[in-house]
Amino acid sequence: MQGIRFCATGAALPHTSISNEALSQRVDTSDEWIRSRTGITARRIAAEQENLTTLASAAGRLALERAGWDPKSLDLILLATSSPDDLFGSAPRVQAQLGASSAVAFDLTAACSGFLFALITASQYLRTGAMGRALVIGADQLSRWVDWNDRSTCVLFGDGAGAVAIEACGADQDGLLGFRMASDGRKADCLSLRQVASRQELIPGISSQLGGFEPIAMNGQEVYKFAVREVPAVLQELLKSTGTKPEALDWLLLHQANQRILNAVAERLGLPEAKVLSNLAHYGNTSAATIPVMLHEAVQAGLVKPGHLIASSGFGAGLSWGAALWRWSGPTP
Known part of the structure; x- marks a missing residue:
């Protein structure tokens, strides 16, 4: 079994920041109320030209640059996200934007545990020798799934992406x-982003569920x-x-x-x-x-x-x- 070396990091955050004071213009809240309960004073929100894929790609690109890696040397891109731009997966689009043509890319969904779970998952491919280099990205754009009229949740979440480049190494150097x-x-109902329950009739007596999320x-x-x-x-x-x-x-x-x-x-x-x-x-x-x-x-x-x-x-x-x-x-x- 090989070791894991942590090589470099990257991050990308939206340019738009909304302070607690600004948010109080929309919902009945205040800077003191939010800070005393959460420690949060502001959050970043993706603008029209920004989305999960662009943020994830920017974070990954910076990690590759800091590691000094050619994108084509990557074997794996693992994107931890619960808010993809495409339900079929956003990691392949990130792979294309990075030019990492030799890497397999797929999404992993585990919400706020996602990055840690993805890091552990990617490390197993490296440990066995099946792969040599991996880019693990954690990215979410939860602003599009927040009820901005619910002060109990809308004050909590923001958008962003971070990445870590890891590679296989000798067992004696295992990090x-x-x-x-x-x-x-x-306990799943304690924190959820559920599908909508509405349905549409296809033919008399048969209906299907409409897509979408609450x-x-x-x-x-x-x-x-x-x-x-x-x-x-x-x-x-x-x-x-x-x-x-x-x-x-x-x-x-x-x-x-x-x-x-x-x-x-x-x-x-x-x-x-x-x-x-x-x-x-x-x-x-x-x-x-x-x-x-x-x-x-x-x-x-x-x-x-x-x-x-x-x-x-x-x-x-x-x-x-x-x-x-x-x-x-x-x-x-």
Whole structure:
């Protein structure tokens, strides 16, 4: 079995930012109400000329440039998204825009756990020697599936894309030290984006369902309780299984859903605030994009350096959650 090397990152965010104050012009809310409950002060929203494919492609292109890779050297593009431009898959369009003609490309849907699940999935192809290089992209455009008149959900979500380039290496240089994944479909209704229930008659006595989806629906209290219970538990299990003490971690990189969740998980692990990576205030919850965007910004800022040990966790709809422990080996800015 081969090892996994983390080589480079990329990110792409829409140019349009909507502050809490601006959002309060549409719904009955305020900057204080949103910040005190979530830690969010603004979110990015895709403009008319931007969509999931363009954002994902831009993030992937930057990761390839920083890795110094020819796009044709890629074997795999794995796009984690729950909001594709095409229900048949957006990854092949990303492959075409990148010019990665030798890569197989497909989507993986696991909502806010998507990037972590995609990273773990892609690493298995590399470990076996079946593939040598992979580009893992997390991207979502949830602004098109939000009810902008529902202040309980519309304040939370934003659009964006992040990417990480990984390649196979010798087992002695392995950067992916362990992982855990879990799902509990019994709680799926706590966070969902369901199909519409309307139907159309085809011929007398026979009807078919109309395509389309309802806005995002969430039981915020239940999702919060789930996250603060399961995320510390899966991280503690992972650290124990790898013989890693929490104090040995350089960084805690969680899905950016709610600042209170980030704080609660860090407290359970006994980690200081200085070791918790967070950009939630500026972007809101960008679903599958949060972890790779945060990683990219931390690398660019010189916070994450080669050799740093990172514990990461994704969690969300499904309900699904997981954790990974990796050592960063990519370039510095």
